[in-house]
Amino acid sequence: MAKPVTAYVCQNCGASSAQWSGKCPGCEAWNTLVEEVVNARGADKSSHGGNVVALQSLNTAIPDAPRVSSGLAELDRVVGGGLVPGSAILVGGDPGIGKSTLLLQAAAQLAKSGHTAIYFSGEEATAQVRLRAERLGVADAPVGLGTETGLAHILKTLSGRKTAPDLVIIDSIQTLWSDQLESAPGTVSQVRACAQALVRYAKRSGATIVLVGHVTKDGQIAGPKVVEHMVDTVLYFEGDGAHQYRILRAVKNRFGPSDEIGVFEMRGDGLREVANPSELFLGERDNASPGAAVFAGMEGTRPVLVEIQALVAPSPLGTPRRAVVGWDSNRLAMVLAVLDTRCALQLGAHDVYLNVAGGLKIADPAADLAAAAALVSSFSGVALPAGNIYFGEVSLSGAIRPVGHMSGRLKEAEKLGFTAATVPAKPGEDAEDTGLQLDAIAHLSELTARLAPAEQT
Numbered sequence: 285m286a287k288p289v290t291a292y293v294c295q296n297c298g299a300s301s302a303q304w305s306g307k308c309p310g311c312e313a314w315n316t317l318v319e320e321v322v323n324a325r326g327a328d329k330s331s332h333g334g335n336v337v338a339l340q341s342l343n344t345a346i347p348d349a350p351r352v353s354s355g356l357a358e359l360d361r362v363v364g365g366g367l368v369p370g371s372a373i374l375v376g377g378d379p380g381i382g383k384s385t386l387l388l389q390a391a392a393q394l395a396k397s398g399h400t401a402i403y404f405s406g407e408e409a410t411a412q413v414r415l416r417a418e419r420l421g422v423a424d425a426p427v428g429l430g431t432e433t434g435l436a437h438i439l440k441t442l443s444g445r446k447t448a449p450d451l452v453i454i455d456s457i458q459t460l461w462s463d464q465l466e467s468a469p470g471t472v473s474q475v476r477a478c479a480q481a482l483v484r485y486a487k488r489s490g491a492t493i494v495l496v497g498h499v500t501k502d503g504q505i506a507g508p509k510v511v512e513h514m515v516d517t518v519l520y521f522e523g524d525g526a527h528q529y530r531i532l533r534a535v536k537n538r539f540g541p542s543d544e545i546g547v548f549e550m551r552g553d554g555l556r557e558v559a560n561p562s563e564l565f566l567g568e569r570d571n572a573s574p575g576a577a578v579f580a581g582m583e584g585t586r587p588v589l590v591e592i593q594a595l596v597a598p599s600p601l602g603t604p605r606r607a608v609v610g611w612d613s614n615r616l617a618m619v620l621a622v623l624d625t626r627c628a629l630q631l632g633a634h635d636v637y638l639n640v641a642g643g644l645k646i647a648d649p650a651a652d653l654a655a656a657a658a659l660v661s662s663f664s665g666v667a668l669p670a671g672n673i674y675f676g677e678v679s680l681s682g683a684i685r686p687v688g689h690m691s692g693r694l695k696e697a698e699k700l701g702f703t704a705a706t707v708p709a710k711p712g713e714d715a716e717d718t719g720l721q722l723d724a725i726a727h728l729s730e731l732t733a734r735l736a737p738a739e740q741t
């Protein structure tokens with residue numbers, strides 16, 4: 285019998301090398317290499333006697349991927365219109381954010397609508413999961429519940445059924461272990477091997493597999509990163525302790541758009557779907573105070589209105605503070621530089637704080653103009669008009685560049701009762717008739733000129 289081949293695998297990034305060293309050659313982390321068996325004997329017997337694969341042409345008619353609704357519209361939206369049979373989904377997120385709650389609710393909804401859903405919990409005992417189900421009011425849903433962490437037992441349970449289940453949830457991938465490998469559960473090689481076996485099961489059986497993965501800051505336990513390339517869809521569940529809402533974000537999706545978000549609110553009785561996020565994000569708005577601007581942004585295919593708040597105050601420090609929550613600090617630096625250089629606004633000796641209300645993280649470059657409006661408003665002490673929204677990209681010259689999805693943004697604003705919009709001067713071709721009063725500006729200085737006079741008073 286051949287001696288098992290081992291390699292030293294970095295527990296942080298997954299790089300493997302033949303020799304041990306104190307520092308990982310891949311990610312340069314210290315003390316992360318652990319010896320692991322790489323040839324899991326007997327794991328893949330098919331490689332010895334192969335079969336001839338029947339090749340097909342690219343234009344073979346393939347029906348559209350059928351979809352199974354999870355019963356949660358926001359989850360369906362994020363995965364691209366429902367769960368795809370035979371696909372594997374990874375749901376990542378910080379511990380305690382609500383992954384188990386979300387998936388138990390989805391499993392229960394699916395089971396209630398006549399599909400089969402199986403939930404394997406490796407982290408919580410049956411009683412705990414039952415308690416949660418009771419709290420969520422779904423204890424009567426016919427979900428098959430198992431508490432098992434052995435991969436072989438899980439696969440045996442699944443493949444022993446007469447018909448494959450529609451949905452299998454593994455909570456979490458870090459607790460699974462395969463007896464083919466000697467390393468401990470949660471190590472990169474265990475996580476990878478277990479994920480691979482489950483993805484293979486999904487493809488073979490047509491079941492949708494959902495893997496839960498914890499994101500860990502320290503590299504001790506393999507994060508879901510090593511699994512991302514194996515699965516079809518990667519979703520991240522985000523949120524912070526201070527806010528009740530949670531955002532489910534698609535970062536990779538083979539069956540749909542990858543920038544879609546689903547919004548939920550965590551309540552005493554579980555997650556509630558938020559069909560209209562703008563109302564939520566604008567909920568606690570105080571539109572009389574300076575330094576707040578409403579941004580009409582796009583999250584995937586859905587327009588979302590959020591308030592951007594800025595505070596500009598003279599700094600007692602030699603190096604003024606710049607702090608930003610929910611936006612890119614490099615973009616803030618850029619907008620400040622443009623305000624300083626192109627609009628002659630002396631912000632150099634001021635502390636600047638920028639906050640996206642509600643805990644949303646914005647990546648849309650169209651937020652530049654709204655951020656600039658909030659900054660100028662706070663600096664000059666003049667509140668922005670209450671019914672006005674802002675969007676547009678600011679270029680380094682100070683010019684306001686057109687952005688996509690004009691009409692979508694304007695429609696959403698109109699729906700929520702806004703009356704005016706400050707937008708780029710050269711609207712894109714998708715500009716449409718709107719009930720809003722459009723205020724098109726070509727350069728950022730047009731905005732600052734309007735707000736400047738009160739500065740002297």
Ligand code: TYD
Pocket residue numbers: 377378379380381382383384385386416419420550551552553554555
């Ligand atoms: P959980 O789904 O266990 O998180 P994860 O699986 O991502 O670790 O959710 C844990 C948190 O959610 C916990 O702090 C309590 C809160 N929670 C509620 O507020 N309401 C509820 O109905 C449930 C079930 C949980």
Ligand code: MG
Pocket residue numbers: 380383384385407455
């Ligand atoms: Mg959990």
